[in-house]
Amino acid sequence: MYFQRFYDADLAQASYMLGCQKTGECLVVDPVRDIAQYLDEAKRQKLRVTHVTETHIHADYLSGSRELAKATGAKLLLSDEGGEDWHYTYDDGNRISLHDGETFMVGNVRLQALHTPGHTPEHMSFLVTDLPRGDTPSMILTGDFVFVGDLGRPDLLDEAAGGQDTRSTGARQMFASLRDKFLTLPDHVQVWPGHGSGSACGKTLGAVPTTTVGYERALSWWSKQVEQGDEEGFTQELLSGQPDAPLYYGRMKTENRDGPTLLGETKPLEELTIENIQARLAAGARLLDTRRKEEHHAAAPVGSIHIPDGGTLETWSGWLMTPEREVILLAPRDRAEGVRRRLWMVGLDHVIGFISTAEELETVSAQPISVRELSSHPDALILDVRTKTEYEGGHLPGARQLHAGRLPWALDTLPRDREIIVHCQGGARSAAAASLLRTEGFDVLELAGGYDAWAKTLNT
Numbered sequence: 001m002y003f004q005r006f007y008d009a010d011l012a013q014a015s016y017m018l019g020c021q022k023t024g025e026c027l028v029v030d031p032v033r034d035i036a037q038y039l040d041e042a043k044r045q046k047l048r049v050t051h052v053t054e055t056h057i058h059a060d061y062l063s064g065s066r067e068l069a070k071a072t073g074a075k076l077l078l079s080d081e082g083g084e085d086w087h088y089t090y091d092d093g094n095r096i097s098l099h100d101g102e103t104f105m106v107g108n109v110r111l112q113a114l115h116t117p118g119h120t121p122e123h124m125s126f127l128v129t130d131l132p133r134g135d136t137p138s139m140i141l142t143g144d145f146v147f148v149g150d151l152g153r154p155d156l157l158d159e160a161a162g163g164q165d166t167r168s169t170g171a172r173q174m175f176a177s178l179r180d181k182f183l184t185l186p187d188h189v190q191v192w193p194g195h196g197s198g199s200a201c202g203k204t205l206g207a208v209p210t211t212t213v214g215y216e217r218a219l220s221w222w223s224k225q226v227e228q229g230d231e232e233g234f235t236q237e238l239l240s241g242q243p244d245a246p247l248y249y250g251r252m253k254t255e256n257r258d259g260p261t262l263l264g265e266t267k268p269l270e271e272l273t274i275e276n277i278q279a280r281l282a283a284g285a286r287l288l289d290t291r292r293k294e295e296h297h298a299a300a301p302v303g304s305i306h307i308p309d310g311g312t313l314e315t316w317s318g319w320l321m322t323p324e325r326e327v328i329l330l331a332p333r334d335r336a337e338g339v340r341r342r343l344w345m346v347g348l349d350h351v352i353g354f355i356s357t358a359e360e361l362e363t364v365s366a367q368p369i370s371v372r373e374l375s376s377h378p379d380a381l382i383l384d385v386r387t388k389t390e391y392e393g394g395h396l397p398g399a400r401q402l403h404a405g406r407l408p409w410a411l412d413t414l415p416r417d418r419e420i421i422v423h424c425q426g427g428a429r430s431a432a433a434a435s436l437l438r439t440e441g442f443d444v445l446e447l448a449g450g451y452d453a454w455a456k457t458l459n460t
Helices: 036-044 066-070 156-161 167-180 213-219 223-227 230-237 248-258 274-282 295-296 313-319 333-344 371-376 390-391 404-408 426-438 452-456
Strands: 001-010 013-020 024-027 048-053 075-079 095-098 102-107 110-116 124-130 140-143 190-193 286-289 304-306 326-331 351-355 379-382 421-422 443-447
Touching: 001 036, 013 036, 013 102, 013 190, 024 102, 036 048, 036 066, 036 213, 048 066, 066 075, 075 110, 102 421, 124 167, 124 230, 140 351, 156 167, 156 248, 167 223, 223 230, 248 313, 274 326, 274 351, 295 426, 304 426, 313 333, 313 390, 313 404, 313 426, 333 351, 333 371, 371 452, 404 426, 421 426, 421 452
Parallel strands: 024 048, 048 075, 075 095, 140 190, 286 304, 286 326, 326 351, 379 421, 421 443
Antiparallel strands: 001 013, 013 024, 102 110, 110 124, 124 140
C-alpha cells in the first residue's frame, strides 16, 4: 500500500493519498482545490486517481473533491448519512453515496466507511486495511472526528452556519461515536486526522501528525468520561472554551454542500496597468496588499486590504474578504500566482491580475500609535480583534471584543462618528483588520505592539 499525507500549514489541513501499486489505483481523501499536487504525486508513483472522497462537508476551506474527480474521471464517494439538511446536493454523474459500514476497494486496499457524527451530522471516518498484509485494519482516517489530543468541535453549525442549538446534539453524537466506533478499535490502529495544531475546528489540537487508538484511549482528556458513561461531563468539557468561529465558515459549508465551483483550466495571471487598476477599483474591486506589515504601514495603498504573504494568508483572507468582489494583488511577479492559488482555498476565485509595486498607487501613512499615545485619544473605541479566550485572559479597560474573523459581518455595529483604535495580541491581526475598516471609511488607528505592549507598561 502507498500512503502519503499532504498538509497546508495555513489552515492546518491534511489530505491523504492511498494507493495500490499492484493495480495502479489510488484514492485521495479531503483534497483541496489546487489539485496539481495530487496529480503530480500520482504521476510520480505511477498511479491513477480512481477514487475521491471526503470525511465531511468542510467549513474552513473549499473542497477540491469535485474538482479532482472531474479532472480524473474518478468515482466521487460522499456521505449519505446525517439527515437531509446537510446532505450533499450535487451530482456530476460520478457520485456514489456512502452509508455506515459500507466497504469499497482501491486495488487491494479495503476501506470501510464509519459514520462518526459529532463534529457534523454526516461525518465519515475511513478504516483502512492493506489486505496483502492481512485482514487487520492498520489505520483510520478520522477527518474532524478525533484529532491528536482533541476532538472536533460540535458547535460550528450554530456558530457559523445558522444552526439552532445543534451543539448539544452534536456533543451527544460525538460521545456515542467515540464509545461505539473509535474505542472498539484495536490499540495499534494509527489515527490520521484532518487537522493539526492551529485549526479552529478544535480547541487544543496536537502538533504531531498522527496518534494511535491506544494512545488516545490512555491519555486523552475524554476517554475516561466515555468509558465511565459520563455523557454530561463530557458534553460540558467539549463545548466549553471553543475558539471563535470565523463567519466565512458558513459560506464554505453551503458551497461545499451544494458543489464548489469548478476552476477548470486557468489562464496565467496578468500584470495590470495602473489605469486598468484604477478603473477596476472604482468599479468595486479590492486591492490585496501582500507586502510586509512595515511596508504597508509606511505607504498603505488607498482602498487596500493588508494580508501579508505568509503563514496566515488563506485564513485571514477568508476572515476579511468576500467572493463577490474582484481582487487585484499587490505582490511580486514571482509570488502572484502562488497567492492566487492559496486564495482558492477559501473560495476567492476572482483574482483578475496583479501589480508588483506600489509606486504608482495612491498611498497614505498608516503608522500605529504607541501605548503612551492612547491617553491622547480618550473618546476612541478600543476594538480588540483577538479571540474571546484571549480577551477573557486580560484586556484593555473598556475595550470591545470582536474577533477579526467576524468583522466584515459586524461593520454596521461600529461607530462612524468616533475614532476606532484596533489592537490584537502583538499587532499582526490588527494591521489586517484596521486595513479593512480603513477601506470601509472608518476613522481608524492601530495600537503598536497590541495587548502585549500595553500589558508590558503595567509592569514598568
